[in-house]
Amino acid sequence: MEKITVTLGERSYPITIDAGLFNNPASFWPLQAGDRAMVVTNQTLAPRYLDPLCNLLEKAGVRVDQVILPDGEQYKTLAVMDQVFTALLEKNHGRDSTLIALGGGVIGDLTGFAAASYQRGVRFIQVPTTLLSQVDSSVGGKTAVNHPLGKNMIGAFYQPASVVIDIDCLRSLPPRELASGLAEVIKYGIILDAEFFNWLEENLDALLTLDSRALAYCIRRCCELKAEVVAADEHEHGQRALLNLGHTFGHAIEAHMGYGNWLHGEAVAAGMVMAARTAERLGQFSTEDTDRIIALLSRAGLPVTGPESMATTDYMPHMLRDKKVLAGELRLVLPLALGRAEVRSGVSHDRVLAAIDDCQKSAL
Amino acid sequence: MEKITVTLGERSYPITIDAGLFNNPASFWPLQAGDRAMVVTNQTLAPRYLDPLCNLLEKAGVRVDQVILPDGEQYKTLAVMDQVFTALLEKNHGRDSTLIALGGGVIGDLTGFAAASYQRGVRFIQVPTTLLSQVDSSVGGKTAVNHPLGKNMIGAFYQPASVVIDIDCLRSLPPRELASGLAEVIKYGIILDAEFFNWLEENLDALLTLDSRALAYCIRRCCELKAEVVAADEHEHGQRALLNLGHTFGHAIEAHMGYGNWLHGEAVAAGMVMAARTAERLGQFSTEDTDRIIALLSRAGLPVTGPESMATTDYMPHMLRDKKVLAGELRLVLPLALGRAEVRSGVSHDRVLAAIDDCQKSAL
Structure with a gap:
């Protein structure tokens, strides 16, 4: 136990x-x-x-x-x-x-x-x-x-x-639900723990086949990371917002497609790729690391692009209702490296839309 | 100010x-x-x-x-x-x-x-x-x-x-709404401040004619009393429950009659008389003090009995949904004297029902 x-x-x-x-x-x-x-x-x-x-x-x-x-x-x-x-x-x-x-x-x-x-x-x-x-x-x-x-x-x-x-x-649990959970698991690696990201690359197959030891370790590590963040910032005045990597994009997908059509983790998976592409365009994240994220999400059976039926311009109205918006300005969680992320304001809407386009075009 | x-x-x-x-x-x-x-x-x-x-x-x-x-x-x-x-x-x-x-x-x-x-x-x-x-x-x-x-x-x-x-x-403010507010004003005197109860007996006419100085003093005193209680017990683990004098009975009246038909203060006024009668039956409150409460409420234009269309047996099902109920047991706020009250469990339902009957029969 x-x-x-x-x-x-x-x-x-x-x-x-x-x-x-x-x-x-x-x-x-x-x-x-x-x-x-x-x-x-x-x-x-x-x-x-x-x-x-x-x-x-x-x-x-x-x-x-x-x-x-x-x-x-x-x-x-x-x-x-x-x-x-x-x-x-x-x-x-x-x-x-x-x-x-x-x-x-x-x-x-x-x-x-x-x-x-x-x-x-x-x-x-x-x-x-x-x-x-x-x-x-x-x-x-x-x-x-x-x-x-x-x-x-x-x-x-x-x-x-x-x-x-x-x-x-x-x-x-249906396989699609398991994959949806793996999106949040992979998220912890990207924002907080590069070593855990490496572990996931090595152990994803064991998780997908429900190996008990792999599952227990994986769930414990995610809960530990979350517990640390929550203890430091219960009401999300700072660091806790990092847990929202991919969520501003993902929530737009969920809202646009109608709740329940895209699973939360599926939308977050695509959203994390969009965040990574945004960070690339800002020169703060490498294409190689984005490719590692895309590869791991794909192995987990997760989407790495947004819905085909959703135009790039469909994102922004939803994204501007994000709870992180302050004084009308978008605030995004963006990776800095595998294992590190930041909350960033002042990213131009054009750059965000271009990154969504990148994501749609560049799927592996 | x-x-x-x-x-x-x-x-x-x-x-x-x-x-x-x-x-x-x-x-x-x-x-x-x-x-x-x-x-x-x-x-x-x-x-x-x-x-x-x-x-x-x-x-x-x-x-x-x-x-x-x-x-x-x-x-x-x-x-x-x-x-x-x-x-x-x-x-x-x-x-x-x-x-x-x-x-x-x-x-x-x-x-x-x-x-x-x-x-x-x-x-x-x-x-x-x-x-x-x-x-x-x-x-x-x-x-x-x-x-x-x-x-x-x-x-x-x-x-x-x-x-x-x-x-x-x-x-x-319509006169009925003013009277409804006076029920809560009088409540503060009964549960917390005998001197304020005396002041109300002397100054009720000034309040009813909207005398500015009387209103300002009255509102300030009520807010002071409430602020003290809230500062001591924000989440109602103890003393704050005293502010609910008359409310367990009153909520039953409001729910039974349909929200909005009896104003909140009207229901609380009748409820405070029922609480006083219950306290009388327990030998902890004098008939003279109940009569002073009834007289003051009546001068304010408030009801001192429950609705005629509501049978005594109609009260209990609503009262048992009160938020003060613990482990299925009714807890009532009851006066001990003018200016003092307590939260009391273990009062038999028969006694409560008899007190409601007293109240219906004994209006001045």
């Missing part, structure tokens, strides 16, 4: 990483006998995980209710979140209840925001079931729902009480 | 109380030239205040947009709040924008929660225009919207950057 702590004073919390966690009620700390909980999950995951989890917790003396939401990014909305509130109120859950987010990033983000908002804040536990949510969205307390005009525009910084990562969940 | 500070470390903020504040851009600190702001108000207030406020701010170099919501408690919903997000996104407001809540408690609560949630948190300024919001809801950072199954069930603790209280706003 791997244990990491996200260090945030009295709001610090553990991340537990192992196989077989669903067989041990102690995994779901800090729940204890006599507590009430509401499991939030989706229609795809419910048949597989809901009964085992509820039975485990009930045997441990926790009174568990459940709410099952439709599956997909297009359901990460205020209106769907309201179904969680209705379920909580119908069952008279109080301020002392605990929400359990059982699912991927959509369930985790929505449930976290519901926990932040229900009666102005109740406890919640993240149980991420996808690689993407295990290495990224379940750690760090960013919760949100989407708005038709922008992704993750409505939410809260709200930390979970614990994160429970069961590697066994990845065995039933 | 009266100035009070709500002391909350780096989130401390000023409350400014005066007449004529809408003529001085400095009132709207911390807004400054170059800032962007979104004024949120309702259809009733917009014709009176919106143009003067926007003109004042624009002359001071603030770029102001506006969103006008329908007027009424029944519109304090997630769906209506979404209109604020749409307006912000359509105008490309970023994380550096400021929301201005121009209105009563509904606008303040909804706008505050919108500010807490938009891009995970932007600055906001409370400009309360009703007595109720000036003495209560604009101070202390409780923000929320209603759910069909419970009032203020979805929200956040999120402090404003400043509170701007212009007494002139009360001159155009």
